Amino acid sequence: MPMVNCPQATLHCRKTTLGVVHRAARAKMAAELHPRSGKLIGLSNSNRTAQRNQPVQEFNHGLVLSREPLRDRDVFTVRIDKKVNSWSGSIEIGVTALDPAALEFPSSATGLKGGSWIVSGCSVLKDGRSVLEEYGRDLDQLGEGDRVGIQRNGKGELHLWVNGQDCGTAASGLPSRLWAVVDLYGKCTQVTVVSCEPPAEIDGEDDEEVEDELVSTQAVSIMADACRSQDDRAGAIVLSEAGATTSAEEVPDASRSHSRPDKFPNNFDPDGVLTEHQLFDVFNNAIVSLYRSEEEGGEDLGVGVGGSDSSRGGTGSSVGGRGTGSDSGIGGGGAGGGSSSNSSPAGSSGGVAGLGVATGAMTTNDALLFHEKCGTLIKLSNNNKTAERRRPLDEFNNGVVMTNRPLRHNEMFEIRIDKLVDKWSGSIEIGVTTHNPNNLDYPATMTNLRSGTIMMSGCGILTNGKGTRREYCEFSLDELQVSWQEGDHIGLMRKASGALHFYINGIDQGVAANQTPGVVYGVVDLYGMAVKVTIVHNHNHSDRLRRNNAIMRALSPDVGRPRPALSLTPEPDVSDRLLFHSNCGQKAAIISDGRTALRPHATDDFNHGVVLSNRPLHSNEVFQVRIDKMVDKWAGSIEIGVTTHNPAYLQLPSTMTNLRSGTWMMTGNGVMHNGTTILDEYGHNLDRLKAGDTVGVVRKEDGSLHFFVNGVPQGPAAWNVPPSVYAVVDLYGQAAQATIMDDLADLPPLPDDSSEGPTAMSPGSPCSVSGAAAGNDLRFHQLHGTNAVITNGGRTALRQNCRSEFNDAIVISNRCLRDGELFEIVIQKMVDRWSGSIEAGVTAIRPEELEFPNTMTDIDYDTWMLSGTAIMQDGNTMRNNYGCDLDSLTTGSRIGMMRTASGDMHYFINGLDQGVACTGLPPEVFAVVDLYVTGVAHRLHSKHGKNVVLLGDGCQALRVDGYAHGIVFSAKELKTDEVFEVKINKVDDRWSGSLHVGLTTLQPPELPSCPLSGLSPSLTQLRSKVTWVLAGSEVRRNGVLQRQNYGCSLDRLTVGNRVGVKRCSDDTMHILIDGEDMGPAATAVAKNVYAVLDLYGKVTAVSIVSSTLAEDSESVKAPSLSPDSCSEGEEDSTPVRECENEPDLVPTVMMFLENHGKNIQLSNQNLTAARVSSYNQGLLVTAQALPRQQLFQFQIDRLNPSWTSSLSLGVIGHSPDRLNFPSTACCLKRSVWLLQRDSVFHNSLKICENYGPNLDTCPEGTVLGLLVDSSGSLHLFVNGMDQGVAAQDIPSPCFPLIDLYGQCEQVTIVANHVSVVGGERGDMHCQGDMEKADMVDGIKESVCWTPPPEVNPNKTCEYQALCSRFKELLTLPDGYFNEDAKYNLCYCESCHKLRGDEAYYKRGEPPRDYALPFGWCRFALRIKTHCEVSNAFKKWHIAYHGTSVGSLRRILDHNQLLSDSSSIFSLSPVKTEGHGSYGEPEENSAPEREIPRVQLSPTMRYSGLEVFAPKVQFRDPRSLRCHQAQVGFQVCVRPGSYKVGPTSLGMSEPLDPRFSNAEIDWITKEKGGTLLYGLLIRVE
Secondary structure, rough: OOOOOOOHHHHHHHHHHHHHHHHHHHOOOOOOOOOOOOEEEEOOOOOOOOOOOOOOOOOOOOEEEEOOOOOOOOEEEEEEEEOOOOOOOOOOOEOOOOOOOOOOOOOOOOHHOOEEEEEOOOOOEEEEEEEEEOOOOOOHHHHOEEEEEEEEEOOOOOOEOOEEEEEEEEOOOOOOOOOEEEEOOOOOEEEEEEEEEEEOOOOOOOOOHHHHHHHHHHHHHHHHHHHHHHHOOOOOOHHHOOOOOOOOOOOOOOOOOOOOOOOOOOOOOOOOOOHHHHHHHHHHHHHHHHHHHHOOOOOOOOOOOOOOHHOOOOOOOOOOHHHHHHHOOOOOOOOOOOOOOOOOOOOOOOOOOOOOOOOOOHHHOOOEEEEEOOOOOOEEEEOOEEEEOOOOOOOOOOOOEEEEEEOOOOOOOEEEEEEEOOOOOOEEEEEEEOOOOOOOOOOOOHHHOOOOOEEEEEEEEEEOHHHEEEOOOOOOOOOHHHOOOOEEEEEEEEOOOOOEEEEEEEEEEEEOOOOOOOOOEEEEOOOEEEEEEEEEEOOOOOHHHHHHHHHHHOOOOOOOOOOOOOOOOOOOOOHHOOOOOOOOOOOEEEEEEEOOOEEOOOOOOOOOEEEEEEEEEEOOEEEEEEEEOOOOOOOOOEEEEEOOOOOOOOOOOOOOHHHHEEEEEEOOOOOEEEEEEEEOOOOHHHHHHHOOEEEEEEEEEOOOEEEEEEEEEEEEEEEEOOOEEEEEEEEEOOOEEEOOOOOHHHHOOOOOOOOOOOHHOOOOOOOOOEEOOOOOOOOOEEEEOOEEEEHHHHHHEEEEOOOOOOOOOEEEOOOOOOOEEEEEEOOOOOOOEEEEEEEEEEOOHHHHOOOOOHHHOOOOOEEEEEEEOOOEEOOOOEEOOOOOHHOOOOOOOEEEEOOOOOOOOOEEOOOOEEEEEEEOOOOOEEEEEEOOOOOOOEEEEEEEEEOOOEEEEOOOOEEEEOOOOEEEOOOOOOOOOOOOEEEEEOOOOOOOOOOOOEEEEHHHHHOOOHHHOOOOOOHHHHHOOOEEEEEEEEEOHHHHEEEEOOOOHHHHHHOOOOOEEEEEOOEEEEEEEOOEEEEEEEEOOOOEEEEEEEEEEEEEEEEEEEEEEEOOHHHHOOOOOOOOOOOOOOOOOOOOOOOOOOOOOOOOOOOOOOOOOOOOEEEEOOOHHHEEEOOOOEEEEOOOOOOOOOOOOEEEEEEOOOOOOOEEEEEHHHHOOOOOOOOHHHHHOOOOEEOOOOOOEOOOEEEEOOOOOOHHOOOOOOOOEEOOOOOOOOEHHHHHHEEEEEEEOOOOOOOOEEEEOOOOOEEHHHHHHOOOOOOHHHOOOOOOOOHHHEEEEEEOOOOOOOOOOOOOOOOOOOOOHHHHHHHHOOOHHHEEEOOOOHEEEOHHHHHHHHHHHOOEEEEEEOOOEOOOOOOOOEEEEEHHHHHHHHHHHHHHHHEEEEEEEHHHHHHHHHHHOOOOOOOOOOOOOEEEEOOOOOOOOOOOOOOOOOOOOOEOOOOOOOOOEEEEEEEEEEOOOOOEEEEEEEEEEEEEEEEOOEEEEOOOOOOOOEOOEEEEEOEEEEOOOOOEEEEEEEEEEOOO
């Protein structure tokens, strides 16, 4: 092409060209790997190829890094050379700020910390934690030959490149100095670095700058071309690179054969010479106009189209002139001088019309059309703009169509629905995919595609066929006959940021997915009802918006109207008032101007009581109702939630849980979504609420849904809830009437006990305040302290987390007070947890300028306040003993503040003026209130793990070394519902794992003073007492997993997060994270528990943020009974607690009812029941109802081993007089609570496992009991020991129920009814002080619980009887054994569980752990009552010795242990004083030989091994069956007389979880260092 003289254009082009050359000539980064790498990596090919050695045996240690730090925009690209199929997972790639020269390589890339971003699979991790779950391509699916690259662009963003395609932004905010990281993980075994340079298509600045540069460069080139030729050009003018979309209908073919125009456009001066600045202005304005038009949706761009339809023959002309430039800015040059009918609104862009811009790469075939390759049933027409599914009445799928090219950034792909059929369910689906249509094997439906696809289906979003958002928008594509008509439009757009948006009739539905890949095709699935669609190019906004507004108004009266900005405190508006909608359930009615809903005939029907709010809830708006009336006839109660359905057009179901779309409901203590349970154990059980209780719901701005019960937040219940949802109340079952709590002035009077207990009526705070005058415009301002919440149209303020937070709750009035205006508030609720109360005053600081501090006294300027009786100014006390005391106010008290015209401040209490408080106030002051209380801070106990240091008077804990040994306890037992909460102050990311929290029955005062020997390294290993602990998201009891995926994982917590624990009145443990209750974590938690924390892993420091009750009543309250019990029968000292003086109870005499199972026979005045036939039909109940707090007990008299299983017991909630008894108790399904084996059943459904001992193992003589406490909870007692709460909400009256099933053939009611505290007054065993000998370093010995003999006759179990028969076969003299059989203890599973034994105990001075010999039976030996022996008994350690049957007699004869290796053991002559007495040497005895080595162990799991205790075979003389038996001894061993060492057997697996193999073997040579205590026998 000949050059023309255009110096300005030439100069500009030269500058641009030089710039490109300069960038291309920059030094390249070395495409090599660093020589330091993972330990299994081998480098070759000049450090460009990395191979993981031993790829079949090892899957990790394959980490490699780039040799040099990455430069901005360089893509470090590797090729996958080899893969193996032995492992899961594959290549991982990313960047790190860690210098490889000094890096200690972890096993995998996800272990990199200190500023590392890794793409693993389709997730992005930062420092090992996931920050983006669904991103880009799945790296695990890449094959050999695929290329993967990583890039940091100039904006500090991380990009992944797969096979040359940018997957979008993976992370942002990256530091400048980064090394590329590649992990040859799992299947990936070899990679090669192929390049490290910017991508070819973007060799310069980042995308937006390059795009602008390209457009400017093209414009300059075009203008230079125009200057050179000075000819007009005919044809279409387009700017494809700028993202403009031009319809094929509007753009005629720009044939290359068109001649150049003969002269310059008439609005240019052909003789004029443009300066460089003028040239820049022309094209700058044109580009700006283009972007403006693009932001307006791409309509009427005016990008030169050669005129309108009438000018297709080349007769069109330019639009506008220099003086009247339009927004379109760029017009089409025509030849005829006529005007174009494609007009644009006038603008001020100053664009030069008539300027043609041509690019040879863009023709009409670049218009967005359907691709010729499509689904098997698709027929294309209308120049591939229309797609139709053939045989729509016979087939519903195989209707997938895709666009002919990828979508550009910010390009709208929109279709119009042309035809529907009513035969099928489901309808159109639309979205994007990374698959090229030329290479795609089209699926029957796009949801079958499992990669690279994002689809809108119904009202949700599917990613790779899986639902990622359930409720994306309020329109559902599956409900066309409800939401739209045929002809409506659906569109989508991928923004330049990577966000994918969908549009319905031109209305943006918001972000559907982030980080959409850069190259995607539009895809439409003509599924189900959808038959025909057409691509829309000329977007007619006015028609679409009119149609959309009509539809939206039909769906919701509020949609389409201008809405005020949402806030926590919307301005009051009568029309905006939250009421019940008049359309309600069939059996419901709305009264009180829409504030109250009721079921008038609640005793006739239990459902059809659904009511909805009259408008959608605002974000953060609390919808709360009070239960006004209940009926007792039905089960179930109120249910509350939200729904997307408009009540005006909803056909209300009988109950909201029947609705299968757009609905979230809290029912009972679960949460349901669209009729399906999504949370099983969530919050307080709504079925237990009473009249006067309140329930509430709120949708927060982040889309999470929260429920409130009596103002207490129950934690998050659901996420991604759409914004426009209506509140729903279902007056179901017992709930008969409810009232919205938005203005308490006209509510019925609060109950007298509303300030505490379950009848609290507050929106959820200790001090909820409300304006007194209904017509006053004074409100609380929307700005407030972090722990305050404003509700009720700005008239109510409450402190959330009122039982764990006591500050950060300052609220302020919405405007300044007028002279003489009274600002009055009423206290609606208080809690008794704290001391102190409300503080009130005024401030001259405007709310917008106030930085809300923790407390009001921290405001140090322009503030006057009353705190207690003290008047304070700017935080300093001005005067004391003012006329009123705010700390003495109670619920219902009113507080008023007034500034007079003279500047005086007056307070009013309950309307009475308290006089001048202070003077000289400025004219414009705001009322300010602090919902503040003080409390007695919790403390940590002085006994703790060895790596812990306590600071701040016991309020802070710091782990100073290692990652473990960080256990700390609360200083005192937690009271019921008392929250113990800490804040994380410091973390160390070098460690994995995190804080553990829970409850324990371990008494910290009983721990040794030296922390080195008292506690386990971590809380999950603490098993000496019962401990419930949350570790990560797993709940464990004594280390045994009880529950997974509980709440938010503690491993995600960091500095500033708060963690709390509490034991609730229903015997459940709850965990709180940042004040939000995560729901019950464990059940059947003991009453006397301490909070326990483990500063484990990365958490190194915490501080307490909770407080105890202000009034500590422990000084006047008797201490609670210890839950500990020990099976060690030698300890017959009395318990250490004093008896409480219980009032005399007159128990109801209980006997069995004459109505019973057909195989039952009653005797003994109906106190004894026996099953006389078969194994079932043995049901019986008592004739009398069981009173509250009375213990009903019966004894197992006879068992028949011919059957399996055994009895079950429980209560029945209705009269059994006319009950037709089934064959077994499990067939009863109405109001029955049953304990069977170790589980609890309600109406034949299992509700609890691992409760108490297995009832099938109870031997004859076991005494079982049932008790219903005052709160309606059922307890099981075994031999007088409470096993905890088995079930709740037991009705009154109830009747004890027993099923004599299987082995159990006879039971007898125990006549003396032992009360809750241990028996009748005459039989009560009061517990005195322990003797001094029983105290070892302040550690109380465990006390053996022994049931009263009249309640628990001494019966032995079958296993103990078998061991006794084997002992008799040994023919050992009776004189060696204790005559009192009560010291003989069986440690079989049944017996030790019935006694409630712990697995481990401590003994001696200093204390040392030992394990109980579970599985063995102990026969107590006779012990000499000598002073030294008694001292040894208390202060020596407990150990075990395994031996052979042949050595028993010799050991007993010599009264001390012998080494099994010695065949002869000589001692000096012994003087015998009698059977079992100790022998003492004569005065002139010969020197004694050295005592051989004797092996001992603190656990029988080691000493009972066959190598120490060989097995012998014997025949049971009773059953004539053959068994194998082992023997050993339980001994006392003197501290210091033995050496602790590792096992001599060379075993690697731990034998006992409490003792490591390095300290399980004790060796002693010292004579007299051991004392025989009991003979142990185990029979198999």
